[in-house]
Amino acid sequence: MSQSTSSDAAAQAVPGNGTSLGRFAARVAGPLGGWWRASVIPSIEHRAVIAKVDDEASLTPRYAFMILMSAGIAVLGLLLSSPAVVIGAMLISPLMGPIIGLGFGMALVDGNEIRRTAMTLAGGVLLAILFSALVVFFSPIKDITPEIAARTRPNLFDLLVALFSALAGAYAMIRGREGTIVGVAIATALMPPLATVGFGLATLNGTVFFGSLLLFVTNLMTIAIAAAIMARLYGFGPKLTSRQSGMQAAVIIAVLLGLAIPLGYSLSQIAWEARAQRQARDVLAEQFPRQAKIDQLEIDFSGEPLAVRATVLTPEYRAKAAAQGETLLARALGRPVKLSLDQFRVGTAAGDAEAAQIASASAREQTRKERATAALVGRELAILAGVAPEAVLIDRDKRLAQVRAASLPGATLATYRALEQRLAAAEPQWKMQLVPPPLPLPVIGMDGDELTDDGADNLALAIWAARRTGIPVIVSGRASVSQIVLTRFKEAGIDIESNESSNVGDDIRLTWALQTEVR
Template sequence: MSQSAPAARGPAPASGGGSRLGRFAARLTGPLGSWWRGSVIPGIEHRAVIAKVDDEASLTPRYAFMILMSAGIAVLGLLLSSPAVVIGAMLISPLMGPIIGLGFGIATIDGNEIRRTAMTLAAGIVMAVLFTALVVFFSPIKDVTSEIAARTRPNLFDLLVALFSALAGAYAMIRGREGTIVGVAIATALMPPLATVGFGLATLNATVFFGALLLFVTNLMTIAIAAAVMARLYGFGPKLTSRQSGMQAGVIIVVFLALAIPLGYSLSQIAWEARAQRQAREVLAEQFPRQAKIDQLDIDFAGDPLTIRATVLTPQFRSRAAALGEARLAKALGRPVKLSLDQFRVGTAAGDAEAAQLASASASAASLKERENAAMVGRELALLAGVPAE
């Protein structure tokens, strides 16, 4: 059955033996390739796999219902900043099916399959984004929670997570190990980024919208590419000539690089910010006695100059600590720095550190209240003057 099954998507595969690339690949794989083609591929129930992929990638009332329920759970979990609720949305999301189906369509260069799965996927995306945007629009809570912020800045590690998870998911689909799909659904997290896109749309927050959209597109394309690679590896796509295979491989590599380069830059930026945090702590610690403690450190990386706010609990005040720290931080980070430093004196008696931390927290709360009041007054003045709030 498995030998004749590939005929469901075309006749026996072209050998490509007449091309230099095909002969080189044959010599490169040698006995391993012969064993794979003779022992592994014949053991795959190709017709059953294709039927299962087609069923999972169909636009049905069940698919639409599960999309809406998953999207609703996801956006509520994001607004509540509840990882457990967000994981629940991942588990019931049906988006993995059409994406893997798209990968199989790419592997077999089946135009009808690509169009069908793309329509199913597009319908699911539109339903999820519009539904989550509607929920957020009527929600009294519209704060950017930590769960939302975590999905607005994808990097190269997110691409690698999607790649490894997709390889596992495609393998599970081909080898009939559906239980693995649950873990893959959690790892790739397709629905939460879409819910975050809906949040960005409802709140007109471009940073959230485009950041989450990039994360979703990264996951989508990586899963489709990985599924296509696994499908070809297991003998799907029998109609392809060596030239078609080469073009297919070239497109996959270009798409993967197009995703990896910007995500790699994002990862390097995140790594630089982590180093900057560490260097800032070290530089500030050098300005004070050993018993001093940096209670709070906030860096605005988008500012120019770089704005750093720090609170230090110290047994001795340092009058020039801010000026010296600002100069050394600018030299260490290679960027202009504006340092705002608050010092709270701490004694050596028991409880002094706790009292200073309470004082620091109270001062921070008062400062926040002052900024909120100033912002409110600014908005009112802008309305009276008929000019933008900036």
């Protein structure tokens, strides 16, 4: 901010001049407004405050270094899901300075100051995102932790937190109480959302990227606007006409409404999920005696149907509780529900309940391990099939993983079966199903009325491929030698069509009936 601008702004902020906001306050509040203009505004050292804002909002080597260090700490804290490490990143983040500077530039109607602080802010944001993405790219850990997930669904409460924190931060800057900035930086959490944006960029996860970006933009805009309001209130900036004040207020309201609409929708979704959680707990509790306790309840709202997992400590086992609970939950929540219910039978003694809770905790740990294994299986199967992890179908209850493979250059049906066998050997407790593309089926060699060794292997390969794809197969060959092939296919439960041929030779040829849709 130029010295001449600073001096002019300070000169205009003396008692008697006031701002349009001060005059409005005087008209509305009467003596209170006059007291504010006469006693509070003159007590502010405007030149010193502006110099301090300038210093905090400058693009310096120290600023760039602290941005990199803060981003590195933040992204490591997110990957490790360590709140303590994430808080450490908030404490050293220098982003609050240029955002407050942007707000003061808006209050002073100083285009040069707005451009300068915007450049400082843009440079810091770009450094933080790219450095965080670089750390994640080379990190062996790329799972979405609870700390990351918490910053992908901003809501209206986040806007209010940013607003209150910004008002406190601007007040601390103006009144010379900079120590409060530390608490404000923690509350608004400017750096962790940027590190989460970097995570989304490195992993090409659009949900994480845009969700955390919205959270950061919410904090940024709210802090800047609140800082501008506080600066005007304390006499910073030139006099504005009634029309200019109205336009300024309209812009502020429009920006806040633009942020509030998507955040309000997100908050309504979160509120619905909280109500659904309570309803699910009440519905399940009604299926058991009064002494029973719902020890664990988890709902996956991202799938269809809703996946509900619950653990109940009950003195009386109820055989039909899962089926009845699934029906009642679907009726209460208005969406299809798949319920997985674990019942631990306990007595009324305290020792029984404690033992049951220990058993329940062990079951939860086992469930967590099963989920981690399922995620690993899904990633490995996706890599082998050449598809995105989202394309893999996982059924943890049946321990089944299935994926439709992409066409790989030079691959044959035997290649895909070998890939499936390789992964099945690595995860023997899981049933792997790799659905191959409808590549040419092998020729079945015959020696008289018997299969050759290669013919038997090729027949097993063809049966495997037909089972995986679900496409009927046409068998071509002389009836006298093709009967054994037809019989093997029928025993495997595969749709088969016979196409008798008078061609000389005993070999059997197989083709796909591609006009039939894949089941």
